[in-house]
Amino acid sequence: MHVRKGLAWRVRRGPTLLLPEVPQRLLETVRLFAPEARQQDGVVVAGSALLKGPFEVTPRLARGARLPDGWAVAYVGEGPHGLVAGLARRLGGLWFQDGKAVTYREDEDQTVTVYLPRRPEPERLASLVEDVTHTATPDTDLYSGGLVSLLVRKVHEHHVTCDLHSSDTHRLGRTALAIAREFGGVALDGDGYRITAPEDLKPVPRQRGRASEQQ
Structure with missing residues:
Protein backbone atom coordinates (compact mmCIF):
# COMPACT_ATOMS: atom_id res chain seq x y z
CA MET A 1 0.00 0.00 0.00
CA GLU A 106 -30.51 4.39 -12.80
CA ASP A 107 -30.68 1.14 -14.76
CA GLU A 108 -33.66 2.37 -16.76
CA ASP A 109 -31.63 5.36 -17.96
CA GLN A 110 -28.85 3.27 -19.48
CA THR A 111 -27.70 3.75 -23.04
CA VAL A 112 -25.33 1.42 -24.86
CA THR A 113 -23.35 2.57 -27.89
CA VAL A 114 -22.24 0.21 -30.64
CA TYR A 115 -19.45 1.55 -32.82
CA LEU A 116 -19.76 0.27 -36.39
CA PRO A 117 -17.47 0.50 -39.41
CA ARG A 118 -20.32 1.42 -41.76
CA ARG A 119 -24.00 2.35 -41.80
CA PRO A 120 -26.00 -0.90 -41.61
CA GLU A 121 -28.77 -1.78 -44.02
CA PRO A 122 -32.09 -0.85 -42.36
CA GLU A 123 -33.83 -4.14 -43.09
CA ARG A 124 -30.93 -6.15 -41.75
CA LEU A 125 -30.65 -4.05 -38.60
CA ALA A 126 -34.41 -3.99 -37.98
CA SER A 127 -34.44 -7.79 -38.08
CA LEU A 128 -32.38 -7.79 -34.87
CA VAL A 129 -34.85 -5.53 -33.04
CA GLU A 130 -38.53 -6.30 -32.47
CA ASP A 131 -41.41 -4.11 -33.62
CA VAL A 132 -39.59 -0.93 -34.58
CA THR A 133 -40.45 1.79 -37.08
CA HIS A 134 -37.59 3.06 -39.23
CA THR A 135 -37.23 6.77 -40.02
CA ALA A 136 -34.29 7.91 -42.14
CA THR A 137 -32.48 11.18 -42.87
CA PRO A 138 -29.27 11.58 -44.91
CA ASP A 139 -27.05 11.01 -41.83
CA THR A 140 -29.26 9.20 -39.31
CA ASP A 141 -31.55 6.21 -38.93
CA LEU A 142 -34.09 6.15 -36.08
CA TYR A 143 -35.65 2.86 -35.03
CA SER A 144 -38.46 3.55 -32.57
CA GLY A 145 -41.64 2.11 -31.13
CA GLY A 146 -40.16 -1.15 -29.85
CA LEU A 147 -38.80 -2.28 -26.50
CA VAL A 148 -35.38 -1.11 -27.68
CA SER A 149 -34.94 2.18 -29.52
CA LEU A 150 -31.94 2.90 -31.74
CA LEU A 151 -30.36 5.97 -33.26
CA VAL A 152 -27.73 5.34 -35.91
CA ARG A 153 -25.56 8.32 -36.76
CA LYS A 154 -22.90 8.67 -39.42
CA VAL A 155 -19.81 10.30 -37.91
CA HIS A 156 -17.66 9.99 -41.00
CA GLU A 157 -17.20 7.56 -43.87
CA HIS A 158 -15.77 4.75 -41.72
CA HIS A 159 -17.33 5.52 -38.35
CA VAL A 160 -20.98 5.04 -37.38
CA THR A 161 -22.48 5.03 -33.90
CA CYS A 162 -25.60 3.14 -32.92
CA ASP A 163 -27.07 4.35 -29.60
CA LEU A 164 -29.50 1.91 -27.99
CA HIS A 165 -31.88 2.67 -25.13
CA SER A 166 -34.31 0.42 -23.27
CA SER A 167 -35.92 0.01 -19.86
CA ASP A 168 -35.11 -3.71 -20.14
CA THR A 169 -31.41 -3.95 -19.28
CA HIS A 170 -31.01 -7.57 -20.38
CA ARG A 171 -32.75 -6.96 -23.70
CA LEU A 172 -30.63 -3.84 -24.20
CA GLY A 173 -27.39 -5.75 -23.74
CA ARG A 174 -28.52 -8.69 -25.81
CA THR A 175 -29.56 -6.47 -28.73
CA ALA A 176 -26.37 -4.41 -28.62
CA LEU A 177 -24.20 -7.53 -28.71
CA ALA A 178 -26.23 -8.98 -31.58
CA ILE A 179 -25.72 -5.78 -33.60
CA ALA A 180 -22.00 -5.76 -32.79
CA ARG A 181 -21.62 -9.37 -33.96
CA GLU A 182 -23.71 -8.90 -37.08
CA PHE A 183 -21.95 -5.77 -38.31
CA GLY A 184 -18.44 -6.17 -36.92
CA GLY A 185 -18.77 -3.51 -34.21
CA VAL A 186 -17.90 -2.98 -30.55
CA ALA A 187 -20.51 -2.43 -27.82
CA LEU A 188 -19.71 -0.08 -24.92
CA ASP A 189 -21.76 0.77 -21.83
CA GLY A 190 -22.41 4.32 -20.58
CA ASP A 191 -19.04 4.40 -18.80
CA GLY A 192 -17.12 3.40 -21.91
CA TYR A 193 -16.55 -0.25 -20.89
CA ARG A 194 -16.87 -3.00 -23.47
CA ILE A 195 -19.74 -5.33 -22.71
CA THR A 196 -19.31 -9.05 -23.31
CA ALA A 197 -22.65 -10.27 -21.92
CA PRO A 198 -26.03 -8.66 -21.09
CA GLU A 199 -25.24 -9.15 -17.39
CA ASP A 200 -22.43 -6.59 -17.68
CA LEU A 201 -25.04 -3.82 -17.57
CA LYS A 202 -26.21 -4.77 -14.07
CA PRO A 203 -24.07 -3.26 -11.29
CA VAL A 204 -22.43 -5.66 -8.84
CA PRO A 205 -23.96 -5.01 -5.38
CA ARG A 206 -21.74 -2.89 -3.18
CA GLN A 207 -19.69 -5.02 -0.84
CA ARG A 208 -19.16 -2.62 2.06
CA GLY A 209 -20.18 0.78 3.42
CA ARG A 210 -22.82 2.17 5.71
CA ALA A 211 -26.31 0.82 5.28
CA SER A 212 -27.37 4.22 4.01
CA GLU A 213 -24.77 3.97 1.23
CA GLN A 214 -25.98 0.61 -0.04
CA GLN A 215 -27.91 0.63 -3.31
Whole structure:
Protein backbone atom coordinates (compact mmCIF):
# COMPACT_ATOMS: atom_id res chain seq x y z
CA MET A 1 0.00 0.00 0.00
CA HIS A 2 1.18 3.53 -0.77
CA VAL A 3 1.14 6.50 1.60
CA ARG A 4 1.66 10.03 0.35
CA LYS A 5 1.56 13.52 1.80
CA GLY A 6 -1.71 15.23 0.93
CA LEU A 7 -3.36 11.91 0.15
CA ALA A 8 -6.47 12.64 2.24
CA TRP A 9 -7.17 15.78 0.21
CA ARG A 10 -6.64 13.93 -3.07
CA VAL A 11 -8.87 11.02 -2.03
CA ARG A 12 -11.60 13.40 -0.89
CA ARG A 13 -11.47 15.37 -4.14
CA GLY A 14 -11.55 12.23 -6.30
CA PRO A 15 -12.63 10.66 -8.47
CA THR A 16 -11.91 7.88 -6.00
CA LEU A 17 -12.74 4.18 -6.09
CA LEU A 18 -13.38 2.59 -2.70
CA LEU A 19 -13.25 -1.21 -2.40
CA PRO A 20 -13.40 -3.78 0.41
CA GLU A 21 -10.09 -5.29 -0.70
CA VAL A 22 -7.49 -5.18 -3.46
CA PRO A 23 -9.25 -6.76 -6.48
CA GLN A 24 -7.64 -9.70 -8.23
CA ARG A 25 -8.96 -8.71 -11.66
CA LEU A 26 -8.36 -4.98 -11.63
CA LEU A 27 -6.20 -4.73 -14.74
CA GLU A 28 -8.36 -7.26 -16.60
CA THR A 29 -11.42 -5.12 -15.86
CA VAL A 30 -9.69 -1.86 -16.78
CA ARG A 31 -8.80 -3.37 -20.16
CA LEU A 32 -12.51 -3.43 -20.96
CA PHE A 33 -12.23 0.37 -20.78
CA ALA A 34 -8.82 0.69 -22.45
CA PRO A 35 -7.50 -2.53 -24.07
CA GLU A 36 -3.93 -1.21 -23.98
CA ALA A 37 -4.03 -0.53 -20.21
CA ARG A 38 -0.90 -1.41 -18.26
CA GLN A 39 0.15 -1.30 -14.62
CA GLN A 40 3.48 -0.06 -13.31
CA ASP A 41 4.75 1.41 -10.03
CA GLY A 42 1.33 1.65 -8.43
CA VAL A 43 -0.30 3.34 -11.43
CA VAL A 44 -2.69 1.88 -13.98
CA VAL A 45 -2.37 3.75 -17.29
CA ALA A 46 -5.57 3.47 -19.32
CA GLY A 47 -5.34 5.74 -22.33
CA SER A 48 -5.83 9.30 -21.10
CA ALA A 49 -6.97 8.05 -17.67
CA LEU A 50 -4.83 7.05 -14.70
CA LEU A 51 -5.65 5.04 -11.58
CA LYS A 52 -3.27 5.35 -8.64
CA GLY A 53 -3.16 2.95 -5.69
CA PRO A 54 -4.00 0.86 -3.83
CA PHE A 55 -3.99 3.08 -0.74
CA GLU A 56 -4.88 1.56 2.59
CA VAL A 57 -7.87 3.32 4.16
CA THR A 58 -6.49 3.86 7.64
CA PRO A 59 -8.59 5.57 10.33
CA ARG A 60 -6.51 8.71 9.77
CA LEU A 61 -7.11 8.71 6.01
CA ALA A 62 -10.82 7.98 6.50
CA ARG A 63 -11.16 10.97 8.85
CA GLY A 64 -9.11 13.31 6.68
CA ALA A 65 -10.93 12.40 3.47
CA ARG A 66 -14.33 12.12 5.20
CA LEU A 67 -14.91 8.65 3.79
CA PRO A 68 -17.94 6.52 4.62
CA ASP A 69 -17.32 3.60 6.98
CA GLY A 70 -16.37 0.10 5.94
CA TRP A 71 -13.98 0.52 3.01
CA ALA A 72 -10.44 -0.88 3.20
CA VAL A 73 -8.81 0.23 -0.07
CA ALA A 74 -8.84 3.39 -2.17
CA TYR A 75 -7.70 4.14 -5.71
CA VAL A 76 -7.52 7.69 -7.05
CA GLY A 77 -8.32 8.41 -10.68
CA GLU A 78 -7.21 11.10 -13.08
CA GLY A 79 -8.81 11.88 -16.42
CA PRO A 80 -12.20 10.64 -17.66
CA HIS A 81 -14.51 9.74 -14.76
CA GLY A 82 -15.88 6.74 -16.64
CA LEU A 83 -12.88 4.67 -15.56
CA VAL A 84 -13.69 4.97 -11.84
CA ALA A 85 -17.48 4.86 -12.33
CA GLY A 86 -17.25 1.67 -14.38
CA LEU A 87 -14.92 -0.03 -11.91
CA ALA A 88 -17.27 0.80 -9.04
CA ARG A 89 -20.19 -0.76 -10.90
CA ARG A 90 -18.26 -3.86 -11.98
CA LEU A 91 -16.32 -4.54 -8.77
CA GLY A 92 -18.97 -3.74 -6.18
CA GLY A 93 -17.22 -0.61 -4.99
CA LEU A 94 -18.10 3.02 -4.38
CA TRP A 95 -17.41 6.04 -6.58
CA PHE A 96 -16.50 8.87 -4.20
CA GLN A 97 -15.89 12.47 -5.23
CA ASP A 98 -15.84 15.94 -3.67
CA GLY A 99 -16.55 14.55 -0.22
CA LYS A 100 -19.56 12.43 -1.08
CA ALA A 101 -20.62 9.20 -2.74
CA VAL A 102 -21.72 9.56 -6.36
CA THR A 103 -25.07 7.93 -7.06
CA TYR A 104 -25.07 5.31 -9.78
CA ARG A 105 -27.14 6.11 -12.83
CA GLU A 106 -30.51 4.39 -12.80
CA ASP A 107 -30.68 1.14 -14.76
CA GLU A 108 -33.66 2.37 -16.76
CA ASP A 109 -31.63 5.36 -17.96
CA GLN A 110 -28.85 3.27 -19.48
CA THR A 111 -27.70 3.75 -23.04
CA VAL A 112 -25.33 1.42 -24.86
CA THR A 113 -23.35 2.57 -27.89
CA VAL A 114 -22.24 0.21 -30.64
CA TYR A 115 -19.45 1.55 -32.82
CA LEU A 116 -19.76 0.27 -36.39
CA PRO A 117 -17.47 0.50 -39.41
CA ARG A 118 -20.32 1.42 -41.76
CA ARG A 119 -24.00 2.35 -41.80
CA PRO A 120 -26.00 -0.90 -41.61
CA GLU A 121 -28.77 -1.78 -44.02
CA PRO A 122 -32.09 -0.85 -42.36
CA GLU A 123 -33.83 -4.14 -43.09
CA ARG A 124 -30.93 -6.15 -41.75
CA LEU A 125 -30.65 -4.05 -38.60
CA ALA A 126 -34.41 -3.99 -37.98
CA SER A 127 -34.44 -7.79 -38.08
CA LEU A 128 -32.38 -7.79 -34.87
CA VAL A 129 -34.85 -5.53 -33.04
CA GLU A 130 -38.53 -6.30 -32.47
CA ASP A 131 -41.41 -4.11 -33.62
CA VAL A 132 -39.59 -0.93 -34.58
CA THR A 133 -40.45 1.79 -37.08
CA HIS A 134 -37.59 3.06 -39.23
CA THR A 135 -37.23 6.77 -40.02
CA ALA A 136 -34.29 7.91 -42.14
CA THR A 137 -32.48 11.18 -42.87
CA PRO A 138 -29.27 11.58 -44.91
CA ASP A 139 -27.05 11.01 -41.83
CA THR A 140 -29.26 9.20 -39.31
CA ASP A 141 -31.55 6.21 -38.93
CA LEU A 142 -34.09 6.15 -36.08
CA TYR A 143 -35.65 2.86 -35.03
CA SER A 144 -38.46 3.55 -32.57
CA GLY A 145 -41.64 2.11 -31.13
CA GLY A 146 -40.16 -1.15 -29.85
CA LEU A 147 -38.80 -2.28 -26.50
CA VAL A 148 -35.38 -1.11 -27.68
CA SER A 149 -34.94 2.18 -29.52
CA LEU A 150 -31.94 2.90 -31.74
CA LEU A 151 -30.36 5.97 -33.26
CA VAL A 152 -27.73 5.34 -35.91
CA ARG A 153 -25.56 8.32 -36.76
CA LYS A 154 -22.90 8.67 -39.42
CA VAL A 155 -19.81 10.30 -37.91
CA HIS A 156 -17.66 9.99 -41.00
CA GLU A 157 -17.20 7.56 -43.87
CA HIS A 158 -15.77 4.75 -41.72
CA HIS A 159 -17.33 5.52 -38.35
CA VAL A 160 -20.98 5.04 -37.38
CA THR A 161 -22.48 5.03 -33.90
CA CYS A 162 -25.60 3.14 -32.92
CA ASP A 163 -27.07 4.35 -29.60
CA LEU A 164 -29.50 1.91 -27.99
CA HIS A 165 -31.88 2.67 -25.13
CA SER A 166 -34.31 0.42 -23.27
CA SER A 167 -35.92 0.01 -19.86
CA ASP A 168 -35.11 -3.71 -20.14
CA THR A 169 -31.41 -3.95 -19.28
CA HIS A 170 -31.01 -7.57 -20.38
CA ARG A 171 -32.75 -6.96 -23.70
CA LEU A 172 -30.63 -3.84 -24.20
CA GLY A 173 -27.39 -5.75 -23.74
CA ARG A 174 -28.52 -8.69 -25.81
CA THR A 175 -29.56 -6.47 -28.73
CA ALA A 176 -26.37 -4.41 -28.62
CA LEU A 177 -24.20 -7.53 -28.71
CA ALA A 178 -26.23 -8.98 -31.58
CA ILE A 179 -25.72 -5.78 -33.60
CA ALA A 180 -22.00 -5.76 -32.79
CA ARG A 181 -21.62 -9.37 -33.96
CA GLU A 182 -23.71 -8.90 -37.08
CA PHE A 183 -21.95 -5.77 -38.31
CA GLY A 184 -18.44 -6.17 -36.92
CA GLY A 185 -18.77 -3.51 -34.21
CA VAL A 186 -17.90 -2.98 -30.55
CA ALA A 187 -20.51 -2.43 -27.82
CA LEU A 188 -19.71 -0.08 -24.92
CA ASP A 189 -21.76 0.77 -21.83
CA GLY A 190 -22.41 4.32 -20.58
CA ASP A 191 -19.04 4.40 -18.80
CA GLY A 192 -17.12 3.40 -21.91
CA TYR A 193 -16.55 -0.25 -20.89
CA ARG A 194 -16.87 -3.00 -23.47
CA ILE A 195 -19.74 -5.33 -22.71
CA THR A 196 -19.31 -9.05 -23.31
CA ALA A 197 -22.65 -10.27 -21.92
CA PRO A 198 -26.03 -8.66 -21.09
CA GLU A 199 -25.24 -9.15 -17.39
CA ASP A 200 -22.43 -6.59 -17.68
CA LEU A 201 -25.04 -3.82 -17.57
CA LYS A 202 -26.21 -4.77 -14.07
CA PRO A 203 -24.07 -3.26 -11.29
CA VAL A 204 -22.43 -5.66 -8.84
CA PRO A 205 -23.96 -5.01 -5.38
CA ARG A 206 -21.74 -2.89 -3.18
CA GLN A 207 -19.69 -5.02 -0.84
CA ARG A 208 -19.16 -2.62 2.06
CA GLY A 209 -20.18 0.78 3.42
CA ARG A 210 -22.82 2.17 5.71
CA ALA A 211 -26.31 0.82 5.28
CA SER A 212 -27.37 4.22 4.01
CA GLU A 213 -24.77 3.97 1.23
CA GLN A 214 -25.98 0.61 -0.04
CA GLN A 215 -27.91 0.63 -3.31
